[in-house]
Structure formats: C-alpha cells, structure tokens
Amino acid sequence: MAGGFRVRLSGWHANAEIVLPGFGRVLGDLVFEAERVIVEIDGWAYHRDLRAFLRDGPRQSALAAAGWVVLQTHGYELHEEPEAFLGALRRTLASRAGLR
Numbered sequence: 001m002a003g004g005f006r007v008r009l010s011g012w013h014a015n016a017e018i019v020l021p022g023f024g025r026v027l028g029d030l031v032f033e034a035e036r037v038i039v040e041i042d043g044w045a046y047h048r049d050l051r052a053f054l055r056d057g058p059r060q061s062a063l064a065a066a067g068w069v070v071l072q073t074h075g076y077e078l079h080e081e082p083e084a085f086l087g088a089l090r091r092t093l094a095s096r097a098g099l100r
Contacts, residue, residue, distance in 0.1 A: 009089075011032055011033075011034055011035075012030050012031060012032050012039075013030070013031050013033065014029065014030055014031075015027055015028070015029065016028050016030075016031035016033070018031065018038075018063075018066075018068070020062040020063065020065075020066050021066065022062065022065075023058070023059070023062035026059055026062075026063070028040070029041045032093060035069075035092075035093050035096035035097060036067050036068045036069065036096060037068070037069050037070075037071065037089075037092055037093055037096055038063065038068055038069070038070045038071070039070075039071050039072075039073065039089065040070055040071070040072045040073070041073055041074065041075070041078070042072055042073070042074045043074070043075070069092060069096065071085075071088060071089060071092060073085050
C-alpha cells in the first residue's frame with residue numbers, strides 16, 4: 001500500500017463462503033462474520049462481463065436480506081487512499097459490533 005501503510009484488523013476471513021437462504025453460496029473477499037460485514041474488492045476484469053454484472057444485484061439483495069452489510073472497494077482505493085477506506089470499514093464494524 002502507499003507509503004508502507006500497514007493495518008491491523010482481526011476477526012476476518014479471506015475468501016469465506018456464506019450460504020444464503022433462497023440464493024445459495026457466495027464467496028466474500030473479506031468476511032467479518034461476527035459483525036456480518038463483507039468487503040468486496042472489485043476488479044475491472046471481473047465486472048466488465050455482463051453475466052457478472054447481472055449476478056451482482058440479486059447477490060447484494062440476498063446478502064442484505066440475510067443481514068449482511070457489503071463494503072465495496074477496488075485496488076486503486078486500497079493503494080492510493082487506504083485511510084479513507086479503512087475509516088469507513090472501522091466505522092461500519094463499530095456500528096455492527098452489537099451483533100456479536
């Protein structure tokens with residue numbers, strides 16, 4: 001990350017599988033299970049395909065219906081503006097900490 005930026009967050013799993021009632025299995029890039037927060041790291045190569053784009057809406061709706069919050073980011077933000085993303089992530093995790 002930019003300028004040797006390092007982060008210490010715990011309680012997450014990478015590429016974690018979640019089973020959604022009425023939808024099926026989804027894979028979260030980073031999953032904070034206790035807080036029911038998923039971080040999706042979007043890539044241009046994956047999201048420029050029409051099928052992938054059309055899958056995202058129903059997937060997001062199924063996650064919301066099951067009580068999950070999805071934060072979306074991308075490589076540019078993680079490398080060039082990590083503090084902004086991490087601030088949003090920390091605020092989201094703090095607001096959901098009562099779900100534990």
